Amino acid sequence: MPLLQSPSPMAPEPSRGASPRAWILVLALVLGLAVLALTVAGRLASEPAGAALLSLGAISAVVWLSGAPARRLAASVTVEAAPVVGLPAAALMEVAEGLPDPVMVISGYDPGDFAGRQVLFANLAARELFRIPAEAMLLTAVRNPEVLEVVDEALFAGIEGQTFYEAGGVQDRYWNVLAKPLAAGPEGHKRALLVLRDQTDARRNERMRADFLANASHELRTPLASLAGFIDTLRGHAKDDPKARDRFLEIMAAQAWRMARLIEDLMSLSRIELNEHIRPSDTVDLSVAVSDVVDALGPQAQGAGVAFDVHCAGPAAVTGDRDQIVQVAQNLIDNGVKYAGRGGRVRIQLICGLTAAEAVALHNPNGARLSLLTPDHADQLYAAIRVTDSGPGIKRDHLPRLTERFYRVEGQKSGERLGTGLGLAIVKHIMNRHHGGLAVESEEGAGATFVVYFPLTLAVANAAAS
């Protein structure tokens, strides 16, 4: 019999990652913990070795997890809460459960029996990461061969080991994995502790710096070369030609503006990418955000001779970052205005309470549709913004590459104002941060539609469903 039973029937289900549910989870957690504490305390009290084992595990996890500033504190905890004197087992369970990093206790019996490797205990963070119940077969949680190897070494060879684990999916995270052997349980069951530490920030920072430098140096070279060329001309034979000078200065100003915009976009893309794995927590009404953007872009559209056609059924509350949502709407509508051209129209629709499949459903039977970003767990309701322009449309072959940085569709003019080629990349990364999606639908010669969809907050989704 495993030492640590499943905590209690009231223990929270692994969350689907929706932050409005977080408070419900916390509530359930508090209830669950109370029951769990009683159950486990009773079970463990009769077996002192078990309590010691768990407390050792939990404390070593705390020490490993805490950074340098907290190390002294943790060390003092180790001394005071030495397993012999002991914090009550229930309190230790609470510590393990509440740790922000995933922690698991794994048992194994026979090195050849892979089905026999069990997760005896997984704290809330681990259950959320691996989407498992508190007790499960190890292989349903992890199948990465390197992680399985360090677990085996800790279990059967008693060797402490570390490795990296990449969770995969659109919300990519990197984890440092530590496996530590624990004292064996009854009937010779070997035990090991598995602790994961989030390394996403460090990895992203490293990669981002390299990407930024490469992109910036490559894309700034062209406008810079043209500026330098014009300066030479102005110094030389155009020196005394006021007409040419004015024209050149105008071109130079445009290039300088383009460089400024490029740097601004690159920096904003870097910022968004760095925070991409941190889900926003504010509540934003999409209809307000969209109509704000429509108002702000009105004069510009009028100047370009483009009419807006707005269908915004509000309110649509989503969990998000207001500035970023505004940026999404702005980039899409701005693109629409650019491609619609003089005398064209841009249609902006807000539709609430759709499933992911409905949000990306093809509206034009002759068109091609492609999903450019699909959320990992699309089992909830969404609010979608559709922006349709009456422009020339996009050829099917170009669709998969639209969100690539600096990708421009060949032979297409985006009006006098040249884009930076980063607008849709920014939209994609913002949508990924919001656990939303992005799709494009287009027929050559008959305009293009971009759809972004955000998961609705729980309350709104419930109202829409009923």
Next chain:
Amino acid sequence: MEHTVKAYGEELKNLTADVVRLGGLAEAQVADSIVSFARRDLNLAQSVIERDDKLDSLEAEIERKAIRLIALRQPVAQDLRHTVAAMKFAMQLERCGDLAKNICKRSLILAEAEPLSPLTRSIERMGNLVTGRLKDVLDAYTSHNLDRAVAVWARDDEVDEHYNSLFRELLTYMMADPRTINSCAHLLFIAKNLERIGDHATNLAEIVYFEITGEELMSERPKGDALQRIL
């Protein structure tokens, strides 16, 4: 379901564990093959090629266990579907491993030539998409989640679109500069291998559907006609 013989249940569980392990190996092979290609990491490519034996022997073992289970325990209904699905699953995964190995062999050759950066990035993007699908379908298998399996199955067109776009891009490159033909030919095969891994992910989704429901997933799948226009 209660089994009269406890060992029978254990055997079934063991079979699943082996399939999931093979899945983990295949997933890592595919992911590593893309990294070794994109970063020109020769050591990684070499180790992917060497690890392929592991996949082959695990597949053979799964087949042996499944046959043994069918012969000795004569499973019916859900258990039978489970056993047959394990065998079919293993076969598809082993094929994915072979394709990953082939990508690495080509990476070794490509590393000797000049890098073609924009094409490399396009292939890397397609590779990440395919890895994601493989991960999704394996998650669906371990968690018995029908919806996720169907979602993978329905999204096959994304990989095809990427492949067609890449195909065209490669043709343009080769026409513009015949010196790149050698490298581009290898890239074309790498793209094709990735596309086939994507197809295997779709097949895996069908197997998961069959295992859970006992029915075949046969309705119309959204399918692009872009390739027909190219050919």
